[in-house]
Amino acid sequence: MSAAVLLKDVFGFDAFRPGQQEIVEAVIAGENTLAIMPTGGGKSLCFQLPALARNGVTVVISPLIALMRDQVRGLREAGVEAGALTSGNTEEETDAVWAGLEAGTLRLLYMAPERLASGGTMQMLRRVGVGMIAVDEAHCVSQWGHDFRPDYLRIGELRRLLDVPLAAFTATADAETRAEIVQKLFDGVEPSTFLRGFDRPNIHLAFAVKDGPRAQILNFAAARKGQSGIVYTGTRAKTETLAKALNDAGHTACHYHGGMEAEDRRIVERRFQQEDGLIVCATVAFGMGIDKPDIRWVAHADLPKSIESYYQEIGRAGRDGAPAETLTLFGPDDIRYRRQQIDEGLAPPERRAADHGRLNALTGLAEALHCRRQNLLRYFGEDPQPCGNCDLCDKPADIFDGTTAVRMALSAALRTDEWFGSGHLIDILLGAKTEKIAQRGHDSLPTYGVGKEYDKRQWQAIFRQMMGHDLMRPDRERHGALRMTEHARPILRGEATIQLRRDSIKAAKGTGPKIRQMVSEEDAPLLSALKAKRRFFAEQLGGPAYIVFNDKTLIEMAEKRPMTIDQMAGISGVGAKKLESYGKAFLEVIAGAVEDVHPMRRKLAGRSEGAVFDRLLAAQADLSRGPDGADKPMSLNASTLAKVAQLRSADMSGIARVIGEKQAERFGPAFLEILRDG
């Protein structure tokens, strides 16, 4: 089957997402590939579909058992033979996987990297005819990332041993990690590399300066009550206090961090995966294990560590393509904290410089003056139009020429030999009479009192933006004193100007949360009913709801309201197998009672042959007693009619071969006419 047919029939999708098609083609062609796609971009499909188009079983190395099990389950729901060899298997499960491997019917074999440590596994894989290797979360080979998994280093060995193509996937885009992947998985030989489709247009981007951050988070969650979300925090302690605050506010929330017992963490992961509407307050440790497509929002209570981390974390929202929202809070303390983390880390100096650069890109995004998405995607090498789906497109920033203010601030720092933090520098600029100023004689500096045009709060915003644009950095050796960077020199010399934004903090306050709906008011009751039906099936399966249908598919059903099995087949996410399992039940929710459809006819749903079948059926009924209604009754069964509907070139003898000579005498001419114009 061609890729397009597999896409529709097995996965139920009408089109590839941006970037998927090129990758799928390269992988099917047997090239070594490295694909960098954002979280939620649809990586799994890029190896699952080729696995069906190629010979042999595809071995998928993936770091997390829970995630593998969900993918295997999802594939089985779509009618694909897939299995996993993990430590969590029951004996029967393992036996079934082995049987499938021996029989050559298994198409995808998921495996944790730890398995590769056993020589027996390597030999077994050599024997069963592996056609390719797919590596999910390939950045786990990188020693400097916090996801490092030593067993990933064995994958290179596996590739050499089996001598089959390898396709590696990751959401981590930075050049250092990419180079490490090429080195360790491909022995340094550049694979076909795909770095595209970075946009996730359904995710709304927004940043806000911290101003009572707990209330900001509570407001954001209140406007999205009942929807699944994640709140990322910078510290473990905060995950607990925020979860409590959310529970007190009537949400269902729990916390998650790397210091918890493995078992407790697993419970949270499972609950989040399966429940609708749970909020998890977590550190970045909550990440790779989550494969939930219907996360409707992600909030950062603290600034992430780099632009890549930011994008990966918000990218967990809205994988199903339905609208999702994000909010990232930040303040000067966050920037200081992140710089310090980098400076105190163990990475070699080049890596640290690169990390500062990645943080700069994020703070620049936080302080952006125009479309956030444009700013973000430019970092990843794309050059899009303003997006219309970010806070700055919703409401343009209030901008002013900050050149003079920045020069005053730099001058205050330089004239005090770069030994002070923003608090004291602001006091100098405002001409405040503090003890510290009197003691040091700073009231006699030429910059003393020159900044009265702005108040304290405005100066804080100016200093924060200067840090955001990396004009000043806190110096660890000077206990956080602000020092000018090279970026600031042109402004100081009068060779460059800079625009800053006036914060709109006051405007944002006091407005109650506006409730966000996923569909129009008119369709909301139907969507709830569809979700209830989905929950029913999910509970029967003992799995997460989206395994049945994801949110985007339900939204499309609620909006388009399919009334027939054909229209149902046209909904994105409804493949042949799912149509068979759930089509009728969901149609009934939408359209009330529906007629039973012959299974043969259901197989033709959504295709032109379906309509042909219906006309053949009608013609047959008309002619069952012959043209005059006087002959002996004669009829054909549904599977015979389906075969006729699928005849490629129609002539009398072809029809007779399918339905028999005698039957062809009665029905042939009418069928021929239908086939010729159908």
Ligand code: ADP
């Ligand atoms: P990730 O890149 O994070 O691994 P997934 O592979 O989990 O992303 O895909 C995210 C979601 O997108 C899944 O729910 C998947 O079913 C859906 N998806 C993938 N490809 C398509 C497509 N071509 N059309 C519609 N939905 C898709």
Ligand code: ZN
């Ligand atoms: Zn925008």
